[in-house]
Amino acid sequence: MTFRYDFAPTPFGDALAVFSEEGIVRFDLSEADDPSVPWLLEGVAQRLRAVPEADPGAAGELTALLDDYFDGAPVAFHEHLALDWRLAEGFTRHALQTIRTISWGETVSYGEIAVLAGHPGAARAVGTACRNTPFSIIVPVHRVVRSDGSPGHYGAHPERKRYLLDLESHR
Structure with a gap:
């Protein structure tokens, strides 16, 4: 390859x-x-x-x-783009594929993604999947927020997550 x-x-x-x-x-x-x-x-x-x-x-x-x-x-x-998922396995892949369906301007909590991915109670694992995504922005992990609606982190750059969420909220 x-x-x-x-x-x-x-x-x-x-x-x-x-x-x-x-x-x-x-x-x-x-x-x-x-x-x-x-x-x-x-x-x-x-x-x-x-x-x-x-x-x-x-x-x-x-x-x-x-x-x-x-x-x-x-x-x-x-x-528009074909994704090669080889760097995401198991629950991480499943969570990211679920996150991929979140629409522009919408947010979903880590816990809600865990439920949608078939693993209620795995909110922290969803957070790990978001942190380890091989597809920044392409798979919109920035749309996954805390249960209280606050953004949470985006790697070491929470300001990037806020920027992306703000960008999408103006449409």
């Missing part, structure tokens, strides 16, 4: 996009200021057991969708 990577611009900086023949494998809003840092790509390569090759332009369709999204259009990424 061949893996390719490119970078897609976001308001948070360039994000790493990794693709297989089956679709996008990973979209990573890096914790680093520079997503091209070797450790980020090494981590992805280790998980894939293959070194992705640079492919400038590979993220063209994704970039166009992101541009529309950040311009305020209600983009359902999974309707």
Whole structure:
């Protein structure tokens, strides 16, 4: 299996996009200021057991969708992009596939996702799935909130989650 990577611009900086023949494998809003840092790509390569090759332009369709999204259009990424789920297994995959169905501008609690995913009481596991998603923004984990309606975290950047929720609330 061949893996390719490119970078897609976001308001948070360039994000790493990794693709297989089956679709996008990973979209990573890096914790680093520079997503091209070797450790980020090494981590992805280790998980894939293959070194992705640079492919400038590979993220063209994704970039166009992101541009529309950040311009305020209600983009359902999974309707336009094939997702390769190999980096999400078990309950994490099931929770993320459930989260994928949350509509633009809507929010659902971690506990509600657990129930919808068939595992009542697994709200913390839903939080872990959100934190470990291989598909930042593409699978809208930012739409999953605490039971009191407060946003909660988004990795180390809760301000990004607030930004995304605010963006979607203006439509």
